[in-house]
Amino acid sequence: MKKVTLLLFAILTISCAEKVIEPPQDLIPKEKMVEILHDLAILNATRTSFGSVLEDNDIEIMDFLFLKYEIDSLQFSNSDRYYASIPLEYQSIYEEVESKIQKQRTSLEEAKKSRNDSIRKVQEAEKDTVNVKKEDPTPSSN
Template identity: 55%
Template sequence: MKKAVFFFFGMLLLSCGEKVVEKPENLIPKEKMVDILHDLSLLNATKAAFGSKFKESGIDVMDFLYEKYQIDSVQFVESDLYYASIPLEYQSIYEKVEERIDNRKNIMENISKQKNDSIKEVQLRLRDSIKAKREENKPTEP
């Protein structure tokens, strides 16, 4: 039984490296695919949060991406299918996308923290100046 399980997993690992789909002539390069999928994830998240604004403006996410990256839908689908047929390659693409999103998230959190710290500092200085003014205007006892 153990041999059968090892054989099955061995075949599975070997098949992960095989190209099931032929490489398309107009394959989108890996780094450009990472850029496209990164933008796609950001746009889809934005659309989920502000869907009405997308509808009002008439923006179609995929049409926007096709124009931005000067590709067409067939080229995108064929490239995505090709990379998906090579699981390790596809995984590395999505790991790079995830890394970029995490970096962007960290940057936004740092900016937010800095703004919150600045607001707290301004509020503290305002309280101190109000307190000082009150002390200044406080009548002195004879």
């Protein structure tokens, strides 16, 4: 039984590491693919909240990305299919995308907190100024 389990494990390991699809001639490099998929995720989230703005300005997300990254739909599709044929590589790409999104989220939350702290400090300073004026009226010269 141990030999059968070991054999199945070896076959599974080899099949996961084997390239099922040959890399296309115009394969998008992994780093660029991460950038494209990151932007795609952000733009798709934007479409959920601000879809009418995109429509009003005739912005097609995929056309925008193809233009920005100087690629075409066939190159993107072939590259995506190639990376998907290597599950560990594909997972690594999406983990990098997720990491970039998380870093942006953290940065935005910190900026928002900093902005709120600044507003609070200004409001407290204004209150202090008002309180000082109420407590310490300027003496009149009579």
